[in-house]
Amino acid sequence: MRTPSSKTCLNCTFENESPFQYCPNCGQKNTDGKITFSELWSEFQDAVFNIESRTWRTFKSLFIPGRLTIEYFSGKHRRYVHPLRLFLVTSIVLIIAMTFQDFQSATNNRYDINKRILKNYERQHLYGILKDITANTNAIFPEQQTKIITDTILTSFHDSMLVLLNRNPNPFANRYGDRYGENIDINHYAGSGSESTEWVSKYDFLHKNEDELADIYKKDAGILERLIFKQKVKFIKNESQLFAKLVGQTTWSILLMMPCLALVLYFLYIRHNYFYIEHLIFTFHLQSFSLLVLAVLIVGMNIFPWWIFLTFLAIIWIYLFISMKKVYRQGVGKTILKFLLLSISFLGLFVLILFGTVFISFLLM
Numbered sequence: 597m598r599t600p601s602s603k604t605c606l607n608c609t610f611e612n613e614s615p616f617q618y619c620p621n622c623g624q625k626n627t628d629g630k631i632t633f634s635e636l637w638s639e640f641q642d643a644v645f646n647i648e649s650r651t652w653r654t655f656k657s658l659f660i661p662g663r664l665t666i667e668y669f670s671g672k673h674r675r676y677v678h679p680l681r682l683f684l685v686t687s688i689v690l691i692i693a694m695t696f697q698d699f700q701s702a703t704n705n706r707y708d709i710n711k712r713i714l715k716n717y718e719r720q721h722l723y724g725i726l727k728d729i730t731a732n733t734n735a736i737f738p739e740q741q742t743k744i745i746t747d748t749i750l751t752s753f754h755d756s757m758l759v760l761l762n763r764n765p766n767p768f769a770n771r772y773g774d775r776y777g778e779n780i781d782i783n784h785y786a787g788s789g790s791e792s793t794e795w796v797s798k799y800d801f802l803h804k805n806e807d808e809l810a811d812i813y814k815k816d817a818g819i820l821e822r823l824i825f826k827q828k829v830k831f832i833k834n835e836s837q838l839f840a841k842l843v844g845q846t847t848w849s850i851l852l853m854m855p856c857l858a859l860v861l862y863f864l865y866i867r868h869n870y871f872y873i874e875h876l877i878f879t880f881h882l883q884s885f886s887l888l889v890l891a892v893l894i895v896g897m898n899i900f901p902w903w904i905f906l907t908f909l910a911i912i913w914i915y916l917f918i919s920m921k922k923v924y925r926q927g928v929g930k931t932i933l934k935f936l937l938l939s940i941s942f943l944g945l946f947v948l949i950l951f952g953t954v955f956i957s958f959l960l961m
Contacts (some may be wrong), residue, residue, distance in 0.1 A: 626643050658682070658885055661915050665878050669923075672774050679880035686887040687850060693891040702864055782828050794825070806830050825913030849953040850887070860941045864934045866923055878923060886912050913939070 604611050610621035618625055654677040657664040668676060677685070730749065780801060782794040796813055804812070806826035814822045858876035865875070893900070893908050920938070921931045 650675065654682060658881065660886075661918035665881050665919065665923050668881075669874060679877045679884075682884045683851070683854070683880045683887075686884040686891075690887045690891045690894070693894040745960075756845060782825070782832070794828075796829075801829070801832075806833075849949050850883065853942075853949055854883060854943050857938070857942060860938055864937060868924060868925075878919075882916060882919060885915060 605619040806829040861875040
């Protein structure tokens, strides 16, 4: 950027007695606002590739347990990325990893339920047509040999359908109750875990939307029961909708956990001279590290062996323990006890918020 002979900073409107190169108030370089491409590229290189930049300095300190929090508590704020911004950036990295991995339902990539139902319906419809043709043939040609031939054809086709529908080598076909018949069980296909059944005609399922199906099969049901039924149908027809909602709610769900964990830390270390906001900053740093590790796991979930996942999870817990010991400066025994209490609280909050997120995403799908 060019440095004009101005006495006023365009960023913070600070007025100096004489022209300056950098603002004494906010530190921005004095400029007339016009930016050349070379200057923009130079700033980009400095921000991204300069290992001494604020971003790189933050991530280097983040990977050393407790260091970033200790530095922040010591008053070195401008040297590092703001804790909330760091958390949001790492959340975006996790969401990008989930998106590139196509992190949808376990059946989505190998078994399209909606297409399978359509194929089964088409086979059954073809079988009905063939049955009518053989009946008409037997009526026109009542000879015994004709009946033997048509019965053989019909039986062979029927047996082949049973093999396709009932003995499908795809384990997901059997898991989701994909059987020969005119109806499907919505609860079975949606994986709701309910022992009750909700039978819907395959023809209706394939040719009607969720509102029309609810009007037919849940005509006298309550509002909540109708809503859950419609959401099950939408989930079966397009599982990716639920995934999209889950991704959209992930950041907010994790963000909701942070104040709760900070409150747990506040009570665990209530005798220490720490404000609640300082515990909150510590949880932001901890969660940012965990999100980066999870992003790596998700990206490599089809590459890494199973024991790598356990190793990475162990790294997260070890990182948490060392960070607690360094930041709060207590003995090993007390740190272990409070580490266990915090871990239990975290798992409880995680399960609660996870189920809440899935349920809300399911209802809003």
